[in-house]
Amino acid sequence: MTTPLHREPPPTATEAALARLSRQRLSRFAQRRQPLKVRVIDADPEQPLELPATAVALLMDILEVMASGRGVTIVPENAELTTVEAAAVLNVSRPFLIKLLEQGQIPCRKVGKHRRIRMEDVMTYKATIDTEREAILDQLVAEAQAEDMGYIRQ
Numbered sequence: 001m002t003t004p005l006h007r008e009p010p011p012t013a014t015e016a017a018l019a020r021l022s023r024q025r026l027s028r029f030a031q032r033r034q035p036l037k038v039r040v041i042d043a044d045p046e047q048p049l050e051l052p053a054t055a056v057a058l059l060m061d062i063l064e065v066m067a068s069g070r071g072v073t074i075v076p077e078n079a080e081l082t083t084v085e086a087a088a089v090l091n092v093s094r095p096f097l098i099k100l101l102e103q104g105q106i107p108c109r110k111v112g113k114h115r116r117i118r119m120e121d122v123m124t125y126k127a128t129i130d131t132e133r134e135a136i137l138d139q140l141v142a143e144a145q146a147e148d149m150g151y152i153r154q
Contacts, residue, residue: 006074007088011066019066026063030056080116089122100125 011019029036036056037048051059065072073089075081081089086106087097101108101115106125108115144150 008072010069010071013069016067016069019063023060023063023067026056026060030060033057075119077119079119081119081122083115083117086117086122089119090126 033053035053036051038051039048062072062074075089083094083097083101087094090097092100097106098115100106101117106117107121108117110116
């Protein structure tokens with residue numbers, strides 16, 4: 001059995017605005033890095049919720065992403081993903097991911113006929129290719145500057 005991903009599509013404009021406002025209001029409490037007691041208006045007023053400081057920090061990150069209009073996916077740290085889930089995290093097709101697995105670029109294990117990929121391995125691969133892409137872009141910018149093509153390095 002795989003660990004479920006929780007995926008939310010990009011928020012509507014109204015949800016993004018609400019996330020922005022909520023993050024602003026919550027930020028002063030989150031800076032304390034302490035548990036936070038919250039009263040929910042629609043619940044029993046005598047029983048406040050107590051959120052761990054780490055959950056408040058995570059909520060701040062979620063609200064920031066939503067405020068920018070992007071969707072959110074939450075995956076437990078030691079999760080094992082199916083090929084479909086791992087492909088979604090990397091934003092590649094499943095056949096492309098299978099090719100990466102077969103080439104050994106991302107480690108996996110087999111459970112019967114099915115492959116399982118650790119989330120950490122997916123994120124390590126993603127960080128590696130992101131670093132390589134940035135290096136190539138830097139090289140392209142340097143070449144464009146050398147050719148006086150109007151690009152300015154920031």
